[in-house]
Amino acid sequence: MNTTDATDTLDSSATKDTSVSPRKPCVAFLSAVLDMHYLVPAFKAACPGIDLRLGSDLGKLDEIDAALCWYPPAGVMSQMPNLRLVQSVGAGVDHILAVPDLPASASLCRIVDPDMARGMVAYVTWAVIHRHRHMDDYIESARSHSWVEQPVVAPRKHRVGIAGLGTLGMACARTLLGIGYSVCGWSRSAKSDLPEGLAAYAGNDTLGEFLGQCDTLICLLPLTDETRGFLNEKLFAQLPKGAHLINVGRGDHLVEADLLTALASGQVGAATLDALTQEPLPAEHPFWADPRILITPHIATRTSPDVIAAQMLNNLTVLDAGGRPRWQTDPATGY
CATH class of the missing domain: 3.40.50.720 (NAD(P)-binding Rossmann-like Domain)
Known part of the structure; x- marks a missing residue:
């Protein structure tokens, strides 16, 4: 596409150049x-x-x-x-x-x-570490001037699952593997060129096995008719009790009422949500009042x-x- 401005010029014989550059888009x-x-x-x-x-x-x-x-x-x-x-x-x-x-x-x-992938990697890595290393508890302890140690669990003993192995999911998997986490991934169809150490699952038949290994579950799926409402009561029941949910996909992946129920029962221990069904999230929404839910305003990456x-x-x-x-x-x- 030519982006040069069109000009009319006169040559030495005063013959007008009638050529015209293509219209700008x-x-x-x-x-x-x-x-x-x-x-x-x-x-x-x-x-x-x-x-x-x-x-x-x-x-x-x-x-x-x-x-x-x-x-x-x-x-x-x-x-x-x-x-x-x-x-x-x-x-x-x-x-x-x-x-x-x-x-x-x-x-x-x-x-x-590529910068979008780097931004997502930074956010997801922060979110995993924040809960895995009890940073929320340390923030509360600091407010009360309390020196309280939380359990220290090695990254290799904390299992992170990534639902969605596209460009962003693969980038997150490589970084989390690189800092020592045990990482598995799930996608609707089999993927190639997997990072070394990534345990990959594909198709609905393997979803339950994948979920059973997710101390932290990261949702990076595309939103389609098949994945709408993916994060629901049935899925939460297949996670290890007390698992951490990170949703950086789309708000419509999550059935909000099911998450509140799973948090109330302890089946889900915490949630970090960067994508919500309604954005901005209304001030009266129950998510704001639950200390186990951390909301960020769709800023994981730009x-x-x-x-x-x-x-x-x-x-x-x-x-x-x-x-x-x-x-x-x-x-x-x-x-």
Whole structure:
């Protein structure tokens, strides 16, 4: 895609050059929950003269080539007859697939960012260690000026299970293995190129065996019809008693009432939740009042605006050339 400004020039014989550079791409930023103005400088820097459409007035909808989305409003993209690309600002596309009028002719792409993986690894490693090493108890002891030792359990004796062995899940597995944890992973289908030391399980037939080895369970699954409500009463019952749940997937993976019941019985000992069904979580929600639940406001990892702009514009370039973007998603599977 040519991003050079078109200019009219006169040669020495006063003959006008009538060549015109291709039209700059027109991109609509669509979100019902996020102010996307923070992305504008990165797009303008990457493609000077780009036509960006934000807010309630998107101008002529037939001019829009691509939509950048985070929980887009319904009924908008179906009115864009020349839409060629629907781009998520994150690694997941479930929030886009939930829109009933998603144009079938447009390529659907997600972001894959090495820095996103590093951010997720840092968050997950912190969350595992925080509970495994009783840091919540030490924080309370410090508030009361109390010197109280908690049990010290070697990482190799603490079993961490990762549900979801995609890019982020594999990155977390490698780091946790590297610092000595016993790590197993589960996915719907078998994976290749597994890190040394990772015990891998695949398919529903092995889920129970996998869960029985999870002193800490990390959910990093994509959100699909099959995984919605994955973290439920039946699953919690198969975990070792007192297990720690970390949900950094999507809020809809979790059946909230089932988690509260499992915490009340002691079947689940603690939960660290970065993804909630309703965000922001309402002040009156019972999760806030339970000291065994630690809430973070969907900050486990973020992709920089520069990366989002570069990948989306590259996807448009690939489509212009008749190719298929590398990170194009299959709407049938959700990943």
